[in-house]
Amino acid sequence: MGTVPATRVSRLPSGTSRHAQATRFDRRLEKILGHATEVFCRKGFEGASMRDLSRATGMSLAGLYHYCESKEQLLFLIQKHTFSTILEKLKAQLANVTDPEERIRMFILNHLQYFVSNQRGLKVLSHEDESLQNGLSSEIAGIKREYYRICLGLMEDLRRKRGLDFNTRTAVMSLFGMINWIYTWYKPRVDGNAEALAEQMGDIILNGIVHSGNRQKKKDQILKGHLTSRNLRHR
Numbered sequence: 001m002g003t004v005p006a007t008r009v010s011r012l013p014s015g016t017s018r019h020a021q022a023t024r025f026d027r028r029l030e031k032i033l034g035h036a037t038e039v040f041c042r043k044g045f046e047g048a049s050m051r052d053l054s055r056a057t058g059m060s061l062a063g064l065y066h067y068c069e070s071k072e073q074l075l076f077l078i079q080k081h082t083f084s085t086i087l088e089k090l091k092a093q094l095a096n097v098t099d100p101e102e103r104i105r106m107f108i109l110n111h112l113q114y115f116v117s118n119q120r121g122l123k124v125l126s127h128e129d130e131s132l133q134n135g136l137s138s139e140i141a142g143i144k145r146e147y148y149r150i151c152l153g154l155m156e157d158l159r160r161k162r163g164l165d166f167n168t169r170t171a172v173m174s175l176f177g178m179i180n181w182i183y184t185w186y187k188p189r190v191d192g193n194a195e196a197l198a199e200q201m202g203d204i205i206l207n208g209i210v211h212s213g214n215r216q217k218k219k220d221q222i223l224k225g226h227l228t229s230r231n232l233r234h235r
Contacts, residue, residue, distance in 0.1 A: 029067050032057050033081060036074045041120040045075055045131045075128060076136045082121055083143040086114050090150065100158040101206055107151055108205070109198035111179050116194040119183040126180060148172065158209070166212050175205050 035056040039048045050071055054064045068074050090110045097103050115122040132140060155168040178201055191197050 025067075029077070030081070032059075032064070032067055033074065033078050036071075037078055037118075037121050037124055040075065040078070040124045040128060045071070045124075045128045072132060072136060075124075076132055076140065078121070079125060079132070079140045080143070082114075082118075082125060083140065083147065086111065087143060087147055087150075089114070090147075094150075100154065100161050104154050104158060104206060105198065105202040107154055108175070108179060108202050109195065112182070112194040112198045112201070115179075115182060116186065116188075116197065119186065122180065122183045126183070151175065155209075162210070164210065166209055171205070171209055175201075178205065 036053055039052050039056045043052060048071060050061060050064065053071060053074065054061045057064060068077065090107060093106050093110055094103055097106050130137075151172045152168055155171045158164065159166060159168055182197075186197070192200075
């Protein structure tokens with residue numbers, strides 16, 4: 001698996017702590033990632049150059065290379081920062097919720113709260129999903145798999161505790177289809193804020209799941225009853 005090159009750190013001024021320098025470095029890097037997201041959103045990963053990125057950040061090429069060694073590394077850092085942030089917040093919020101439906105609503109809300117205010121980032125993540133090469137995609141894929149497994153677990157928990165019968169994978173992928181494409185149509189004045197949008201999407205997905213699950217359960221019960229009656233007649 002490929003690894004991201006270690007970030008270079010300049011010599012500390014006299015009397016400056018390592019922690020203070022790391023904090024400044026991280027803040028500067030976060031701003032660079034924001035500018036890079038704008039460039040990738042506008043030009044696409046393939047169409048963007050390191051010169052484009054240096055101009056957007058207001059840094060020289062040499063200064064930009066101090067923080068990252070390639071535009072591919074920048075895309076990697078954008079994706080890692082985004083998915084790690086969402087995942088950490090989700091875990092913290094789910095720790096205080098036990099009801100299966102509320103946990104799914106929390107998943108939706110957490111996702112939308114981040115991406116409603118970072119729509120360009122969502123566009124970059126969606127459009128440049130396969131742009132990372134040389135093993136850099138492996139770490140991102142691992143984070144995304146964990147995110148998927150959490151959502152799948154929430155759906156399976158709902159199915160089990162509510163006695164429903166539905167395909168949890170289909171439910172998860174349908175939910176992702178709803179929440180991952182908001183950058184193509186979302187308008188705050190029309191669709192409301194993240195909380196309002198999450199409530200509406202939660203109603204749609206949960207009502208659909210409950211209706212589908214109950215309908216499938218009734219079908220299974222009818223089929224089971226039909227087979228039992230037929231078996232009795234042939235005895």
